[in-house]
Amino acid sequence: MNGGGNREEGNGKLEIQEEAPSTNNKKKSTAVLMWGYLPGISQQRSPLFSPSAVEFPYAGDSWKDVCGGGCESGRLITWGSADDQGQSYLTSGKHGETPEEFSLPTNAPILRAAAGWAHCVSITDKGNVYTWGWKECVPSAKITRNMTAGVSDDGDASGKQVSVLTEQGNMSPQSPSTKSTGSSVSQPEDKKPGEETIKRRRITAAKQEFESPIPADESLSAPPCLVALEPGVKIAAVAAGGRHTLALSDVGQVWGWGYGGEGQLGLGSRIKLVASPHLIPCIEQFTNGKERSSVVHQGGINSTSQGRKAFGSYIKTIACGGRHSAVITDAGVLLTFGWGLYGQCGQGNTNDILRPTCVTSLSGIKINAVAAGLWHTVCISADGHVQTFGGNQFGQLGLGTSADQAETLPKLLDAPILESISAKTVSCGARHSAILTEDGKVYCWGWNKYGQLGLGDTIDRSTPSRVLLDDFLPRTIACGWWHTLSLAETAASS
Secondary structure (H helix, E strand, O other): OOOOEEOOOOOOOOOOOOOOOOOEEEEEEEEEEOOOOOOOOOOOOOHHHHHEEEOOHHHOOOOEEEEEEEEOOOOOEEEOOOEEEEEEEEHHHOOOOOOOEOOOOOOOOOOOOOOOOOOOEEEOOOOOOEEEHHHHOOOOOOOOOOOOOOOOEEEOOOOOOOEEEEOOOEEEEEEOOOOOOOOEEEOOOOOOOHHHHHHHHHHHHHHHHOOOOOOHHHHHEEEEEEEOOOOOOOEEEEEEEEOOOEEEEEEOOOEEEOOOOOOOOOOOOOOEEEEEEEEEOOOOOOOOHHHHHOOOOOOOOOOOHHHHHHHHEEEEEEEEEOOEEEEEEEOOOOOEOOOOOOOOOOOOOOEEEEEEEEEEEEOOOOOEEEEEEEEEOOOOOHHHEEEEEEOOOOOHHHHHHOOOOOEEEEEEEOOOOOOOOEEEEEEOOOOOEEEEEEEEEEEEEEEOOOOOOOOOOOOOOOEEEEEEEOOOOOEEEEEEEEEEEEEEEEEOOO
């Protein structure tokens, strides 16, 4: 999953970051390193347990970015499953493990891309967005600026009671979310009659959804198409989740579409499918009316101007998890929304969060980066410290514990190996996490069934472990669901 979709600072325009000329006598080149589950291989072939270089398919050019696939200067390069065992059956042309150019209905250079569970999304140099994959992830209608009007917190857009699919395949009313007041939770408390049964069904359905192969049915997929946004809207960053997408404009507004049944689209409702991009009120709800007063009061800020300054005026970073989302304001305030069953929204409970909501336990801590996994969230503060919260079944929080102890409030990752280390980039897979430090080191932890931690084995880790990259200097890190990528730099004599 991707973490830090960022808006460029400065003039509010999309820019390609040019590197400063090297002052040494060595010529630098870029490489993509990959480890973990290798899409497109037969079941008899082992995953990559240690970092391996991905061969660039074209001469005379180089890698520029990675996102669970690869993106180079102007051309989108993808590789992935040639069968129905991974997301790229629907998203990357079914060409197997060999990187190839993926055709889009545009000749414009591609600057960025993101890969979700069953869909992909990319941005051109003009700020246009193209997406493809599962049909429900691909917009099929015109834009909608305000979908929150007349929508209740407990109903869909028409005000009707929301239903969820049970194990028997029947539709039944959804019970209120189970609450927990502690910072960690291993078993829901204060259950109402029938509530735990429905919640177990929701857990089972979610596990089956993201563990099962994507159906080999072409009718479920949609080819690449241009996403219709309002005239003048230019997108600077995108994030792709389980079945939803967020897009960040060059002026710091967030647009969303796709599946929203747990509130991951920030509409204040459980509307199942949003077939057109809508504007998510991330900032407005905290700087206008009653909700502003409430937030200012909760945060201990006495005046409206102080509240607005402390909260921020636009969104600078977006991230999508399996069924939850996270954004960061320009003031470093972290907002989360969506599925909260494992505490992955960091609100101190296991409720679903239907609107962008401040993670108040991080008040006073400026957040610079965030990434979201299937059931967990990881963020980095301005001082380089790492905070984690959510599900921890495989040690993906890095706290030295695992099993079924979820953390519903952010906890500082104070592993001895990270002492005096400043993290700058974070990414989350389904159940593993990775950070890149300021001094160019990569650390991974969590689930390791397919070697996605890059440590040479398949043993899960509940604390960060350093990934050895030999002669490569990593520039960024990107986790797929079951694998990890790094865009790295190598030096060769001129």
